[in-house]
Amino acid sequence: MSETRPESRLERFAARAVRPAGLVLLAVAALAGFMIARAPADVVQGVLYKILFVHAPAAFAAYLGFVLTAVGGALYLWRNDEQWDRLAAASAEVGLLFCTLNIVTGPIWAAGAWGKPWVWDPRLVVTALLWVTYLAYALLRSFSDEGPRAARFAAVYGIAGVLLIPLNYFAIDLFGGRSQHPENLQRGSLGVGIAGPFMAGLAAMLLAFVWLLALRVEVGGLRARADRRRVESLGREDLA
Amino acid sequence: MNVLRAVLWKDLLAEWRSRDRAPAMVVFALLTVVVLRFSQPAGTPAGDALAAPGLLWVAYVFAAVLGMNRGFAQELENEALSGLALAPVDRGWIYLGKALSNLLLLALAQLSTAVFFAVVFDVDLAGVAAPFLGVALLGAVGLTAAGTLFAGIAVRTRFREVMLPLLLFPLLVPLLVPCVQATAGLLRDGSLPEGALELLAVYDGVFLIASFLLFEYVLDE
Numbered sequence: 404m405s406e407t408r409p410e411s412r413l414e415r416f417a418a419r420a421v422r423p424a425g426l427v428l429l430a431v432a433a434l435a436g437f438m439i440a441r442a443p444a445d446v447v448q449g450v451l452y453k454i455l456f457v458h459a460p461a462a463f464a465a466y467l468g469f470v471l472t473a474v475g476g477a478l479y480l481w482r483n484d485e486q487w488d489r490l491a492a493a494s495a496e497v498g499l500l501f502c503t504l505n506i507v508t509g510p511i512w513a514a515g516a517w518g519k520p521w522v523w524d525p526r527l528v529v530t531a532l533l534w535v536t537y538l539a540y541a542l543l544r545s546f547s548d549e550g551p552r553a554a555r556f557a558a559v560y561g562i563a564g565v566l567l568i569p570l571n572y573f574a575i576d577l578f579g580g581r582s583q584h585p586e587n588l589q590r591g592s593l594g595v596g597i598a599g600p601f602m603a604g605l606a607a608m609l610l611a612f613v614w615l616l617a618l619r620v621e622v623g624g625l626r627a628r629a630d631r632r633r634v635e636s637l638g639r640e641d642l643a
Numbered sequence: 644m645n646v647l648r649a650v651l652w653k654d655l656l657a658e659w660r661s662r663d664r665a666p667a668m669v670v671f672a673l674l675t676v677v678v679l680r681f682s683q684p685a686g687t688p689a690g691d692a693l694a695a696p697g698l699l700w701v702a703y704v705f706a707a708v709l710g711m712n713r714g715f716a717q718e719l720e721n722e723a724l725s726g727l728a729l730a731p732v733d734r735g736w737i738y739l740g741k742a743l744s745n746l747l748l749l750a751l752a753q754l755s756t757a758v759f760f761a762v763v764f765d766v767d768l769a770g771v772a773a774p775f776l777g778v779a780l781l782g783a784v785g786l787t788a789a790g791t792l793f794a795g796i797a798v799r800t801r802f803r804e805v806m807l808p809l810l811l812f813p814l815l816v817p818l819l820v821p822c823v824q825a826t827a828g829l830l831r832d833g834s835l836p837e838g839a840l841e842l843l844a845v846y847d848g849v850f851l852i853a854s855f856l857l858f859e860y861v862l863d864e
Contacts, residue, residue: 480860532813532816535812535813536813536814539809539810539813541764542806542809543796543800543806543809543810546800546802546806547799548800548801549803552799555860555861555863556796556799556800556861558795559792559796559857559860559861560796560810560852561859563789563792563814563850563853563857564814566850566853567813567814567817570817570842570845570846570849571749571816571817573799573817573838573842573845574816574817574820574821574842575820577820577821577824577836577838577842578820578838579826591858613736
């Protein structure tokens, strides 16, 4: 067993992907920044609306992270392979980061555009609920002792958290909120000259997600290896 | 099925002999109702409390969390939880047994709280008793379906009393919204808002099935 071999195939892949993903991210982010800066100002909102180039893609990345958390958890329960648990932990953390970005940028924009930072809007409330749910997920991880039990608990909670997303939508519907978010991103809902920068912003955000996730997965693998080596060296001392 | 009956019987028998959970839940719920009554602005006539349906459900949730926490904490004594985990049976049925005993205790607490609540807040629950009991039961099923699963998790973490509400509350919103809306509708004109019962049934079904399957990974030796 070589000393420097990463923990698993997943982590090997992540370690190899970090650098290229980072470089591509740099290029795409620069391009997106340029395109967003050049995008026309809105007649009513001025430049304020440009925060949406960050806000909406962050939401996509957050949802992606939470779905990956459930997938990683389910794979862990199914295959009993630690690498999937580390994937779940990584995507929950990164997803929480993007969810926070989304929740912080939303009110900044809304304060200017709606006149109020926070209104009863279905998508807003569902996202806020998800944010709380994954905060609880993070707390659960930090409050349970490391090991297979903590991994199983986190997997169970991650799966329950994703089951919650459609239920939340029905609940908000029942509560009677009217969405002020655009229904979809189909052609036409993005104004002239905005679709390009928006897509560039989306690509940059998703690449940032991939890059951070790969980094976090790699760190998780390294940490697991360090733990194992510490245990091994303790065992050797006991023998000596 | 036999497992379900055995676990349920054991829980109810233990409760009958010690009589600790049910009284604690009932008294706690009643106290919550009293505190909530005083949380209204001074001079609010009792029957005018707009938030009454929501406050009633707050009391229910608090009582449920208290009871479900105890439900697993008592299994820690004498390593009874490990014994349950070692039993060569499908753990889903153990879960259903625990959930059912939690449900019965919660229903008891709900019933007594509802009577007290109707008096303190001067709302006419008796007039809509039958549909209200249906809503309360559907809500209680959802509360215990999700709560029993997470109580099983919380009991094995540090700060276990704190962990259950932290885990459970974010997941309760799609359950509490239809419960509160339905209760409010019943109190207003005796009607149920469209979709409330369906959402309750879906929530109950989703969490019963998911917990039945996932409990396998929650219980360990």
